[in-house]
Amino acid sequence: MTQLQPGPLATSGAPSGAFLDVRNLSVKFPTDDGLVSAVNGMDFSLERGQTLGIVGESGSGKSVTSQALMGLLKGTSAQVSGQALFQGRDLVTLPESGMRKLRGRNIGMIFQDPLSALHPFYTVGHQIAEAYLVHNSATRKQARTAAVEMLGRVGIPSPEQRFDEYPHHFSGGMRQRAMIAMALICEPELLIADEPTTALDVTVQAQILDLMAELQAETNSALILITHDLGVVAEVCDSVLVMYGGQCVESGAVDEIFYDTRHPYTLGLLKSMPTLNSPSGRLNPIPGQPPSLLDLPAGCIFSARCEYAALAGDGVCREQRPALQVENGHGTRCHLSGPQIITIRNSR
């Protein structure tokens, strides 16, 4: 399995020495119709100061991966297996009580919709101060001071007054800034941002991304950015992990994913990005639907939608699940040979 480690994500060598080292992480949900395999054998690692983008369409397992890392699936019916070593501690087997000490303090999390993620009945300041008070033995006054300072750091004007306002008094961008303040007030070493800009205006999106990058640089923390927006990935990530049907189909440094794309699904994703100078003036979606996670195909998970499956020959794509092949830190899960991919890429 060692050759499956995506290189640029695992620069530190021995898996246990990495800041975050995820091995064969799987999440299954029992349902009335059977076991749903939301995440299947994810491998990646991350160092402090780095940003990893996890990309994929809805239902590809991005959010479930982040929730598994955060231990938010503990106490639910979800079956989490594999290993996720965070500074040497396995987040998968860590009991809830231990996980609770890490949450907020060592691992912070930002969610997609800041309005529903903030409690409507408590002031923004109270909610931020609360996050500070859980992990620090401080007085309410000290927590308030810390929260006001943090609100200022995330760029909220007159933070002293805004402290006492409710989430519904804030604009969308301000709410997300408040969420960031809440996630970062204990200066966690790892920040997981689950679609942090999806619910925001485009102009605000850039501000929020800049803010996150800035704060990340200040604290030298690691960032996992979950998104379906390849533009966001190109802007802020060092490395990328493309997910499809609960599996990693391609991973590598951000430039390699964009300029040396190796997987037909990633190619499809890039092609489906809206551009102004598209010749037909139309969007280029990937035809078909993602596979049902209840009943994944025996072969390549993407084979049913892959235009190039025939090129691999003998129906191998439909019968055999490809392994993640890593070459110079660039991993891909495809039966097509390198030259075949290059031909396909150049033909577009």
Added chain:
Amino acid sequence: MTRFILRRSGSLILLLIAVSFITFTLFQLGPADPASAACGQECTPERVAEARVALGMDQPFLVQYADYMRGLVSPRMIGAPGAESICQWPCLGKSFQTNEDVSDIIGRSLPYTLSMAIGALVLWTVSGVGLGLLAALRKGSATDKFIVGAASVGVSLPIPVTGLFLLLVFVNQLHLLPFTTNEIASPLGPQGPWAWVLNYLLPWIALAVLFSASYIRVTRTNMIETFGEDFIRTARAKGLAPRTVTFKHGVRAGITPVVTMLGMDIGLLLGGAVLTEQIFSVPGLGFTAVRAAISGDLPVTMAITMLAAFFVIVANVVVDLAYAAIDPRVRLQ
């Protein structure tokens, strides 16, 4: 917040005036003829006419209404000219049956109704919300299924069934509790609070079984929904203890529909729990209203009807204020 309270109180007064007018009109238009009821059977037309004057019913309708409303702010004289008697403030008229001030009758009945309502309220709120929350936290477990099952049984048990069953078992058979007595109207009486509790325990249980069932269901549904909210996930992601997540973040957000129900039920119950009071022979407002209605004692019936409406309206305002206290978004408008 102060403006919110003032505005709601202002509309409260207007609403009360409207309700009093409608109630007054309804009783005026009703088929009962208070004058012939007041002078009894075998009454000559002359005596009926005299009674009509004595009751002030020879006056135009609006004058009667104005007189009635005047009684609410100051004492007034009631009766035929030459045979008037004073009706002390707050004057709600005099009973046709006993010529007693209606306000005295209400003053006598209200403590019984309050005793019943307060205890039942505490009992059903604690059990309803507590069990509903427990069911929501253990969703899908045997505990949950048992609680939900018990709630659907409870909600389908009418008061006469539970009431008579409780009396039969605890009073007649086991002799664990005394039969409800009129002598204990409040916990401050000479018999002390414990006797008061024992005296009203059975009606409390009968009411609680009925009411807590719907509280269990509403609490459970709303708490399950709330526990699935994003802000609960945020609270967990902050590293808060499960207790803080459940109560501070969950219950406060999920409890608002229960507050509404509670307000309405308190309002209704204070107007008199007719069936429960009948079954347990508690001479509260409901009991008194039924007796007055049967004997055609119009002033008493009307006063209790208006008082019941008053309680419902006040409860509504209290619910609004409670909402504003719980949910800061309500204060905006």
